[in-house]
Structure formats: C-alpha cells, structure tokens
Amino acid sequence: MKKTVIKIENLKKYFKVYKKEPGLIGSIKSLWKRKYETVKAVDDISFEITQGEIVGFIGQNGAGKTTTLKMLSGLLYPTAGKIDVLGFRPWDRKPAFQKQFSLVMGQKNQLWWDLPAIESFYLNKAIYEIPDKEFDITLEKLATILDVKDILQIQVRKLSLGQRMKCEIIAALLHSPKVLFLDEPTIGLDVVMQKILRDFIKIYNKEFGATIILTSHYMGDVKELCERVIIIDKGSKIFDGKLDDIINKYARNKILSFTLGNGTSENDLKEYGEIKSFENQRATLIVPRIQATQIASKILNKFKIIDLNIEEASIEAVIREIFGDKNNKQEK
Amino acid sequence: MKKYWNLFWHFRKIQLMKMMEYRSDFFFWMIVSLMWTAFNYFFYSLIIGNSKNIAGWSYDEVMILLSFFTMIDAFTWSVFYPNMIDYTESIYDGTLSKLLLLPISNVFVILNQNTTYHNIPRFFIGLIVLITTVAKMNINVDVFQILLATLLFLTSIIFIYSGWFILATLAFWVEKLKNINEIMPGFRNVYQMPVSIYTGITSIAVTFIFPLGLVTTLPSEVILGRSNSFNIIYFILFTFIFASLTLHFFNYSIKKYSSVGN
Numbered sequence: 001m002k003k004t005v006i007k008i009e010n011l012k013k014y015f016k017v018y019k020k021e022p023g024l025i026g027s028i029k030s031l032w033k034r035k036y037e038t039v040k041a042v043d044d045i046s047f048e049i050t051q052g053e054i055v056g057f058i059g060q061n062g063a064g065k066t067t068t069l070k071m072l073s074g075l076l077y078p079t080a081g082k083i084d085v086l087g088f089r090p091w092d093r094k095p096a097f098q099k100q101f102s103l104v105m106g107q108k109n110q111l112w113w114d115l116p117a118i119e120s121f122y123l124n125k126a127i128y129e130i131p132d133k134e135f136d137i138t139l140e141k142l143a144t145i146l147d148v149k150d151i152l153q154i155q156v157r158k159l160s161l162g163q164r165m166k167c168e169i170i171a172a173l174l175h176s177p178k179v180l181f182l183d184e185p186t187i188g189l190d191v192v193m194q195k196i197l198r199d200f201i202k203i204y205n206k207e208f209g210a211t212i213i214l215t216s217h218y219m220g221d222v223k224e225l226c227e228r229v230i231i232i233d234k235g236s237k238i239f240d241g242k243l244d245d246i247i248n249k250y251a252r253n254k255i256l257s258f259t260l261g262n263g264t265s266e267n268d269l270k271e272y273g274e275i276k277s278f279e280n281q282r283a284t285l286i287v288p289r290i291q292a293t294q295i296a297s298k299i300l301n302k303f304k305i306i307d308l309n310i311e312e313a314s315i316e317a318v319i320r321e322i323f324g325d326k327n328n329k330q331e332k
Numbered sequence: 333m334k335k336y337w338n339l340f341w342h343f344r345k346i347q348l349m350k351m352m353e354y355r356s357d358f359f360f361w362m363i364v365s366l367m368w369t370a371f372n373y374f375f376y377s378l379i380i381g382n383s384k385n386i387a388g389w390s391y392d393e394v395m396i397l398l399s400f401f402t403m404i405d406a407f408t409w410s411v412f413y414p415n416m417i418d419y420t421e422s423i424y425d426g427t428l429s430k431l432l433l434l435p436i437s438n439v440f441v442i443l444n445q446n447t448t449y450h451n452i453p454r455f456f457i458g459l460i461v462l463i464t465t466v467a468k469m470n471i472n473v474d475v476f477q478i479l480l481a482t483l484l485f486l487t488s489i490i491f492i493y494s495g496w497f498i499l500a501t502l503a504f505w506v507e508k509l510k511n512i513n514e515i516m517p518g519f520r521n522v523y524q525m526p527v528s529i530y531t532g533i534t535s536i537a538v539t540f541i542f543p544l545g546l547v548t549t550l551p552s553e554v555i556l557g558r559s560n561s562f563n564i565i566y567f568i569l570f571t572f573i574f575a576s577l578t579l580h581f582f583n584y585s586i587k588k589y590s591s592v593g594n
Contacts, residue, residue, distance in 0.1 A: 127436055
C-alpha cells in the first residue's frame with residue numbers, strides 16, 4: 001500500500017473582505033463605517049493523496065484552488081481544519097519540510113529578474129544546501145530535458161515567457177522535491193511549450209516518484225497528466241475520483257454521429273435530439289445519455305444509415321456543464 | 333551559521349552584479365550621495381562657525397558625531413531603505429510568498445537580500461573624517477574605547493533597523509500604508525545633533541522613552557572619553573528588548589499574511 005503524503009481534514013479558509021458602496025458618498029461613508037463580508041475561499045475540504053500520484057485540481061476562477069495550495073505549502077494559515085504534508089504541519093514552515101516541496105506559480109516570477117537564471121540557481125543551491133555534485137547532476141539533467149542549456153547565461157528579463165517558465169521549473173526542482181504544487185504551470189504558453197512541460201512533468205513524476213498536485217484551466221494538462229481529479233467549486237469539494245468517472249457521474253448526454261443516405265433533411269432529425277451539426281448528410285446529435293441506445297435504434301430503423309457512432313461527451317464539455325449548471329442555479 | 337554567512341555574501345554578490353548591469357544609475361546616485369555628504373558637513377561648519385559650539389559640543393566634537401551619523405546614514409540608504417521598500421511592497425503584491433517558502437530564516441532574507449552600493453563611499457568619508465578629527469584633537473583613544481564605540485555603533489544599527497522593521501511590518505495589518513518607509517528616515521534629524529541639545533520632556537523622550545537621541549551621541553562620547561555608563565547599558569538593553577519584540581511582532585503579524593489572488 002502506498003504511503004499517504006498529503007492529508008487534509010475539514011480544511012477551511014475564510015477571508016474578511018470589505019465591501020464598498022459605489023461612488024464618492026460610499027467612499028466618504030467608508031471612512032468611519034465599513035461593511036465587511038466573510039468569503040469562504042475554502043470550505044470544509046478533506047482528501048488524501050498518496051506518494052507518486054498526480055492529482056488534477058479543477059475549478060473555476062476563485063473556486064479556492066490556489067488558496068488550498070497556499071495552505072498546503074504553509075503560506076496561509078487555515079481558519080480551521082488539519083493539514084499534514086510529509087508528516088509536517090505546513091504553516092510551521094520548518095526548513096526540513098520546506099526542503100521537500102516546491103510551489104510553482106505560473107503567473108509569479110521567482111527568479112532574479114535582472115540576472116541570468118543560473119545566478120538564481122546558485123542562490124537556491126546555497127539556500128537549499130545542495131551538495132556541489134548533486135547540484136551539477138540535477139541541473140545538467142533538467143537543463144537537458146527542458147533544452148535550456150543555451151539560455152542559462154542570459155538575463156531573465158530578456159527571455160521569452162516559455163523560456164522563463166522552463167527556468168522557473170528548474171529553480172523549483174533543483175533540490176529534488178518530493179511534493180510538487182503546480183499552479184497553472186502552462187498558463188500563457190503556446191501549445192508546443194505546453195506539451196513540452198507536460199512531458200517533463202510526467203518524466204519528473206516517474207523518475208523522482210514525486211507527488212504532484214496540478215491546477216490548470218487547460219483540460220489538456222489534466223487529461224494528459226492526471227488519473228485522479230478533485231473538482232472544487234466555491235470552496236467546496238464536489239468530486240474526487242478518476243477522471244473517467246466524471247463522465248459517468250455528471251455527463252447527461254451522449255453524442256450520436258452518423259452519415260445518412262440521400263433524401264433526409266435536418267428537420268427530420270429534430271425530434272431525436274439536439275442537432276449539433278448537419279453537413280453533407282453527416283449529422284451529429286446530442287441525446288440524453290440513458291436514452292442513447294434507444295434513439296440510435298430508432299434512427300437506424302427509420303433512416304438509411306451508412307455508419308453510426310455513439311460517443312461520450314468530452315470531459316471539457318462535462319466540466320463546462322457542471323460549472324454552467326452551478327452558475328445558472330446561482331443566477332436564478 | 334556558516335550557511336547564513338555564505339548567504340549574506342551571496343546576496344551582496346548578487347546585488348553587486350545587479351548594480352553593474354545598470355552602471356549609469358550607480359554613478360549618478362553615488363555623485364548625489366557624495367554631494368549630500370559634502371553639503372551636510374558644510375552646513376554644520378556654517379552653524380558652528382557662527383555659534384562656536386552646539387549644546388556644549390565644540391566644532392571638532394560635532395564633527396565626530398557627524399561622522400557617526402554619516403556612517404549610520406550610509407547603512408540607512410544602502411541596506412535599510414532598499415530592503416524595507418521591497419518588504420512592504422512584497423506584502424501588498426504577494427511576492428513575499430516566494431520568500432516565505434525558502435528553508436531559511438524569513439527575517440534574515442527580508443533584512444539582507446538587498447543592498448545598494450552608491451552610499452558606500454559615504455561610509456568611508458565618515459570614517460576618514462572621524463579618524464582625522466581624532467588625530468587633529470590629539471586625544472588618546474585606546475582599544476577598549478574603539479571596541480565599545482564599535483559595539484554602540486552596531487547597537488545603533490540594530491536599534492534603527494528594528495524600529496524600521498516594526499513600522500514596515502504594520503503593512504500586514506493595514507491595507508495600504510504607502511509612506512510607512514518615510515517615517516524612520518524622518519527621525520534621522522533627531523540623532524543628527526548631540527542629545528544634550530534637547531531639553532525637558534523632549535530630552536526624556538529621546539533619551540529614555542525611545543532613545544533615538546543616543547544613536548550617535550553614545551559612540552561619539554566614548555571616543556571623546558566622557559561616556560555615560562548608565563546610558564550605554566540602558567541603550568544596549570533597550571535595543572536588545574526592542575529587537576526581540578520586533579521579531580515577535582513579525583512572527584505574530586505573518587499570520588495575517590493573505591498573499592494575493594491569482
């Protein structure tokens with residue numbers, strides 16, 4: 001049985017935020033009386049992650065993903081609940097703990113802006129007390145995999161976003177952390193660079209047996225890297241399981257794609273489901289999941305069908321549906 | 333300890349490299365710093381030239397005090413100011429996070445990571461004026477006096493830095509406190525003069541309640557051979573307790589850190 005590396009129990013983080021009334025009058029009023037509101041950034045979340053897992057943390061903006069990662073790395077004190085990462089309480093910020101994990105935030109720069117990345121690496125070497133030989137081997141390995149050997153001597157501010165991100169990742173991994181928190185590591189990168197980083201994360205996970213939590217708005221990242229996902233919405237966990245199980249649990253529709261013989265019009269198909277596309281006798285219909293087989297059978301009986309496929313909805317569509325439903329409910 | 337010593341010099345090296353990236357900025361501010369120092373000495377020469385002494389301190393004695401002021405001021409602008417500016421900004425923009433994740437003392441990094449070098453010549457000007465004035469006055473200064481004056485100089489550095497740090501740490505508690513880093517430089521005028529210039533309640537305030545007035549007076553008095561033992565012990569003890577309180581306040585305030593959203 002694999003060792004539990006991260007354990008969270010009933011974790012809560014509430015922030016008190018000031019709500020200002022609009023306009024100058026509101027500003028004047030706020031000088032002596034302010035209205036505060038409690039925002040539940042994370043509300044009663046529990047989960048466990050075992051060694052070597054890559055877990056995708058999915059949620060809309062403001063769902064509480066980054067707040068959770070910040071609590072896991074000891075940057076924020078929780079309002080309530082328990083956290084155990086590698087046997088440590090993160091907010092104690094013990095060096096023995098800090099030497100075993102890394103937090104990479106795609107939107108934050110950790111390197112010295114005016115100096116070449118290699119200088120930041122040397123500083124990290126001194127801070128993390130990495131032995132010379134280990135440092136050389138790790139740097140050589142990471143720089144080779146990420147193909148950045150040629151740019152290590154160039155000032156960080158002169159590098160492209162992709163090059164900077166690669167260097168950020170190297171800086172975060174020089175001390176070979178056992179736990180890695182990746183907060184939108186591919187944000188703003190082009191598709192080629194996204195792919196390179198994903199491949200790298202896979203390699204790192206395999207070679208170092210690292211436990212990784214990944215947040216990303218790109219479903220490509222999650223699909224390619226994570227077997228398990230945790231979906232968080234407005235601070236609460238709404239799903240924790242295998243990526244494929246999201247479809248079983250939440251998908252309400254299936255997709256029927258078929259090619260019709262001549263003489264069938266788009267109008268003839270309306271009664272069977274929502275027509276997603278109809279072009280050159282090739283039709284795609286969205287049908288209720290539980291009736292998919294029956295509808296397919298009806299279509300086969302009624303029309304001349306050349307080929308027919310029944311597909312699950314894409315994971316992106318299902319997740320869009322989950323959050324779309326929640327947003328609609330709230331609007332109502 | 334060795335790790336921190338190495339890191340201290342590593343930070344200095346990084347800042348030196350940064351400075352060399354922007355040479356003209358360095359030379360411009362160095363000239364400004366030198367001009368400011370020259371003006372300061374000239375200003376005091378004018379005042380004392382007219383009144384012969386300030387609060388019982390002769391021209392040469394004031395020059396010694398001014399030398400300690402110049403050296404402390406070099407620290408103020410070289411170390412305290414850039415670090416405290418960075419510190420308060422990092423609380424507001426969330427970049428403090430990267431520092432809090434490091435497996436070293438957060439306070440050490442906050443207080444040490446930045447240095448500007450253009451005020452370094454100012455430090456040496458202060459030191460040279462101190463040595464030449466002592467030679468000119470023909471006073472005997474023994475090793476014990478030098479060591480005690482050095483100890484008091486370092487105590488003054490810790491005292492001022494602690495005051496600044498406690499003020500800057502208020503940034504955790506208040507949503508925006510932009511000019512907080514202007515308060516301590518504003519207090520420099522207090523210790524630019526001998527403490528004996530202050531009378532009544534002001535004297536009690538700057539000698540005992542918050543002994544800013546002793547910052548330059550005490551090491552100068554030690555060199556001049558007329559030190560006040562009570563004031564020295566009081567100042568050292570006060571600074572020790574004040575620095576400890578500052579650290580406690582930081583450790584307490586850090587719990588208020590909310591970082592920033594993405």
